[in-house]
Amino acid sequence: MSPNTTGLHYMPWAFSNFRDKPFWLNRVAFIALILVSSTAFAQDGPSSNSSKEFAGLLTGNSKHASDPSAPNPIAETAIAKTGYEVAEQPHADIWTQVAELRELVNSQEYEIASLRSQLQTPLTQKMAHSGNQWFATYESVIAQPIQNNTTGLIIETDSGYSHIAFPWQMEHSPRVQFGKQSLDDSLGWRVRYWQFRHTEGFVANDANGLIPLGNEATVGYLSEDGDITVGLAFIEEGEFRSKIRTDVIDWEMQRQLADPLNVYAGIRYAKLAQTYVAMTDQGNANSISEFRGIGPTVAMRLQHNLALKQLSLFTELRGSLLFGHKKFSVADDANNLTQSIGDIDLRSFRDGGDTLSSNAEMQIGIRYTPSNWMSLTVAFEAQHFTNVGGPNPTGVFTGPDSGLSGDSPIDDSLSFIGITVGTELLW
Structure with a gap:
């Protein structure tokens, strides 16, 4: 060259x-x-x-x-x-x-x-498309119950009538789940159990001003011609309590449709029991409302990994249809009367279904995954159960001439709203 x-x-x-x-x-x-x-x-x-x-x-x-x-x-x-x-x-x-x-x-x-x-990216955020993964989760559901009817007492004053509501606040309730999650085209499964069991109450008298001196209070359920037939009247002091207990069990199959999306389908059993107790100077009254049902449930979970390592956003939606039986009963020792609806049934529980309730849930939050075997979550959560009944006094005053008017206690709804803090272990 x-x-x-x-x-x-x-x-x-x-x-x-x-x-x-x-x-x-x-x-x-x-x-x-x-x-x-x-x-x-x-x-x-x-x-x-x-x-x-x-x-x-x-x-x-x-x-x-x-x-x-x-x-x-x-x-x-x-x-x-x-x-x-x-x-x-x-x-x-x-x-x-x-x-x-x-x-x-x-x-x-x-x-x-x-x-x-x-x-x-941690393995739990970018999952391999093969195999299964065992997991166990504990969640603290810190939620406030919301009843359709929160009345604990009706106060009659010179200017009219006032309903005193139960001061429900945020309460802790545990939820656990266990299962095997599919990371490919096979099916996984999980079992979940949630329990809420809390009581709220208050004392009313002239000392704390809830029943002003010279005025009276009423606990009314049923009435006839404006007069109480079941309940208490002319109350000057008393203690009032409301209790809510829920037991919800889910058994579901799981399938991963895409890397960020999982769908679930299975069976849900739910028991929602609510009680009301009034102990007053005019006698005692108590009532109970209970729903038990079982039916199909479907859910979906969507997760989005963030640019920051180990963090992701997630949301979970659920819908259920529960077919079962509900009952309501109330009694007082002032009138010595008891009124019940659905409390006595000639059929067995298996054949005695008469109520259809729907249930919706939503959860949205953030997940932190410090390692491949553990993750932490914080989320906003809301639940709603329709047509499960309520125990609190249903009577309302329509005016001095018409007196007390009662309402049905068995078609009320029950909701929960709050935050959830959870820990999940994977292996």
């Missing part, structure tokens, strides 16, 4: 041949060519014509850039070291190809950063 070719001939050849090659091969070729030139510069010295021409080429001030016919010591040195000679190309094409290579390098670096981020 002739050593008299001018221009930086070997660099366009490298760019045109390695432009579409893998990122690592491009960089190796580029570095190799630079090393060949820099070796020659080291031998010639920093003040040599080769060094000056190379520096000028990088800054755009080389002699060859202004006079392409001038001899180029860089090309001569590279040809002597490598033994290759290529056709001359314009100097502008060299920098165009350098810019293209730089864009390719930036693109490859972005892809490498993306792959590195995915590799750092």
Whole structure:
């Protein structure tokens, strides 16, 4: 090969041949060519014509850039070291190809950063598409119950009537679940149990001002011609309590439709019992409302991984239809009367279903996964059960002339709203 070719001939050849090659091969070729030139510069010295021409080429001030016919010591040195000679190309094409290579390098670096981020994602956030995973979860459901009718006492004052409601607040209730989650096209399963069992109450008298001196209170359920037939009247002081207990069991099959989406379908059993007790200077009254039902339940869970490592957002939605039986009864020792609805049934419980209740749940929150075997969750949660009944006094005053009017206690709904804090173990 002739050593008299001018221009930086070997660099366009490298760019045109390695432009579409893998990122690592491009960089190796580029570095190799630079090393060949820099070796020659080291031998010639920093003040040599080769060094000056190379520096000028990088800054755009080389002699060859202004006079392409001038001899180029860089090309001569590279040809002597490598033994290759290529056709001359314009100097502008060299920098165009350098810019293209730089864009390719930036693109490859972005892809490498993306792959590195995915590799750092915990296994529980980027699940493999094969096998199953056992899990156990404990959740503290801190929720406030919301009854359709929260009346504990009706106060009669000079200006009218006032209902005193039970001051329900946030209460802790445990929920546990256990199962095997499918990470591929097979079926998984889980069993869940949730229990809420709490009592709320208050004392009313003239000392705390709930029953002003000279006024009276009423606990009314049923009436006839405006007069109480079941309940208590002319109350001046008393203690009033309300209790709620729920037992909810789910058994479900699970299927992963996509990496972030799981669907569940199965059976739910629910028992919701509510009681009311009034202990007053005029006697005692108590009532109970209970619903027990079983039916299909479906749920879906969607999870979205965040840019921050180990954090993800999730939401879970559920709907259930419960077919079962409900009952209500109330009694007082002032009138010595008891009124019951559905409390006595000639049929067995299996054949005595007479109520259809629907149930909806929603949960949305954030998940933290510090390791592959544990995750922590915090979420907002709401639940609603329809047509399960209520125990609290249903009577309302319609005015001085009409007296007390009763309402049905068996078609009330019950809701819960609050936050959930959970811990999940996986193996």
